[in-house]
Amino acid sequence: MLSSGGAYTDLIYASGSLIAEVGGTQNAVPTYRITDNLGSLGSVNYSPYGQIFSGSTSDPFGFTGLQSDPTTALYHATFRQYSIQQGRWQSPDPYAGSYNWADPQSLNRYAYVNGRAMAFTDPSGKDACAVAGAVGPEVGAFALIPLAGCIAELLGGGALMDALFGDIFGTKFHGSLKPRPNRGPMSETLGMPTGWQPNGNLASGIQGALGLPSGGCEFGVCGGIPGESFGPGLVLAGGGSLLCQIAEPCGVIEDTVLVIGTLATVGTVAWEMSKGGKQNVGHDWVRAMARSLGGDYCSALKAIMQKARRDNDGVLFNAAKQTYKQDCRGYGN
Amino acid sequence: MIANWYIAEIIMEITVANDVRNVVHHNFFLISANSPDEAYEKAIKIGKESESDYHNPQDKPVETRFIGIADLDVIQDNLADGAEVLFHYAVGVSPEQVRSLARSKEQLRAFLPPKRAEGPDCASSEIVDLVEKQFGIARPSKAN
Numbered sequence: 001m002l003s004s005g006g007a008y009t010d011l012i013y014a015s016g017s018l019i020a021e022v023g024g025t026q027n028a029v030p031t032y033r034i035t036d037n038l039g040s041l042g043s044v045n046y047s048p049y050g051q052i053f054s055g056s057t058s059d060p061f062g063f064t065g066l067q068s069d070p071t072t073a074l075y076h077a078t079f080r081q082y083s084i085q086q087g088r089w090q091s092p093d094p095y096a097g098s099y100n101w102a103d104p105q106s107l108n109r110y111a112y113v114n115g116r117a118m119a120f121t122d123p124s125g126k127d128a129c130a131v132a133g134a135v136g137p138e139v140g141a142f143a144l145i146p147l148a149g150c151i152a153e154l155l156g157g158g159a160l161m162d163a164l165f166g167d168i169f170g171t172k173f174h175g176s177l178k179p180r181p182n183r184g185p186m187s188e189t190l191g192m193p194t195g196w197q198p199n200g201n202l203a204s205g206i207q208g209a210l211g212l213p214s215g216g217c218e219f220g221v222c223g224g225i226p227g228e229s230f231g232p233g234l235v236l237a238g239g240g241s242l243l244c245q246i247a248e249p250c251g252v253i254e255d256t257v258l259v260i261g262t263l264a265t266v267g268t269v270a271w272e273m274s275k276g277g278k279q280n281v282g283h284d285w286v287r288a289m290a291r292s293l294g295g296d297y298c299s300a301l302k303a304i305m306q307k308a309r310r311d312n313d314g315v316l317f318n319a320a321k322q323t324y325k326q327d328c329r330g331y332g333n
Numbered sequence: 334m335i336a337n338w339y340i341a342e343i344i345m346e347i348t349v350a351n352d353v354r355n356v357v358h359h360n361f362f363l364i365s366a367n368s369p370d371e372a373y374e375k376a377i378k379i380g381k382e383s384e385s386d387y388h389n390p391q392d393k394p395v396e397t398r399f400i401g402i403a404d405l406d407v408i409q410d411n412l413a414d415g416a417e418v419l420f421h422y423a424v425g426v427s428p429e430q431v432r433s434l435a436r437s438k439e440q441l442r443a444f445l446p447p448k449r450a451e452g453p454d455c456a457s458s459e460i461v462d463l464v465e466k467q468f469g470i471a472r473p474s475k476a477n
Binding site: 015211296297298300301304314315316317319320323324326328329330331 | 348349358383384385386395397442445447449450451452454455456457458460461463464470471472473
């Protein structure tokens with residue numbers, strides 16, 4: 001970045017967020033940014049929409065990392081400009097995948113993060129991104145946890161989840177959910193369905209139970225149905241419900257958001273995804289999983305076979321294959 | 334020219350304890366090899382690795398044993414859409430027999446609905462349980 005004084009400053013980004021600056025030369029000591037959960041400069045108190053309550057700064061990246069333009073008083077996102085005075089974008093959202101008829105607020109193409117400015121940011125200007133670690137009234141219906149980029153980590157106790165998401169978040173699938181899944185109440189909406197509650201203690205709760213490493217390259221939103229608890233292996237046991245939404249780092253690539261929940265929930269969402277009308281999930285294995293989740297016994301067997309093969313588990317593979325032949329392909333001669 | 338792809342017909346025999354009926358599978362495997370000998374060795378290895386032991390849902394031991402290689406043939410075409418992988422020929426087939434060889438679309442296996450095999454139950458109880466536990470899908474009844 002070239003400052004007004006003619007000096008260069010290197011900006012260091014990690015996970016889509018500006019984390020440090022190095023002024024002058026490359027050998028200079030980086031200055032790390034202390035930010036709040038929205039990525040806004042911590043030394044300044046901003047309103048949710050970017051107006052300064054108290055404090056001051058000359059830092060052009062003060063509000064959620066968006067670069068301000070002192071001439072126009074606008075903030076630059078990758079695809080459009082945001083006005084903190086108006087609390088809205090100056091041009092409509094260029095991304096058609098960011099709206100949903102079931103979510104009227106999303107039809108306002110000028111709205112900033114769909115009116116949920118305490119829990120979401122939008123570095124790209126295309127769509128709202130959930131903020132890791134956000135807490136407060138705006139996120140009262142859900143909790144946010146950072147994941148380690150590998151959804152397989154989240155699977156922990158459930159082979160289903162392992163089967164479903166381990167592959168999805170492998171290199172084959174990463175970021176290929178475009179356009180984003182439908183923002184139905186149980187799918188892609190950044191938040192929990194009505195009545196869902198956050199897990200109270202992320203460190204020892206969801207995150208701890210599932211063995212999630214702290215920090216990482218993905219962000220997830222997890223929560224559960226009231227009255228149900230999480231624990232090792234309890235994600236699906238006894239009909240336990242967990243919903244997670246996984247997003248790539250804000251501002252880098254479009255979000256990838258998926259749902260983990262009860263079998264019915266997962267099945268419904270995956271099935272909707274598989275039909276391809278609302279989404280474009282170009283992954284045959286996900287389609288197969290969706291079919292199996294929709295109640296297809298034989299597709300479930302095939303999914304187990306595929307997982308066993310991926311895991312190089314010959315014993316399980318042979319047993320699953322034999323079972324598949326026995327129960328699904330019994331045509332004889 | 335050295336063929337790279339072969340097709341091996343591997344015979345496996347499955348037996349279920351206390352059931353006099355065996356089940357024989359003719360399994361066809363694609364094999365990539367630089368020579369027939371290498372393909373043969375690979376086919377033997379596949380056959381042996383396909384052996385298994387488990388219990389069926391009635392808790393009876395099920396054994397799958399490799400019997401041998403029924404055939405090993407070269408695939409002449411390059412593997413791609415439309416490649417021919419296997420052929421048989423016969424001489425002196427009557428018109429009726431020829432016509433009976435062709436089936437309607439609905440009778441082709443790819444279009445048939447899932448069907449449980451007749452004979453001894455060779456399914457794995459572990460797998461059936463896994464499907465029910467992890468997918469919430471019970472094993473369909475035999476009359477599926």
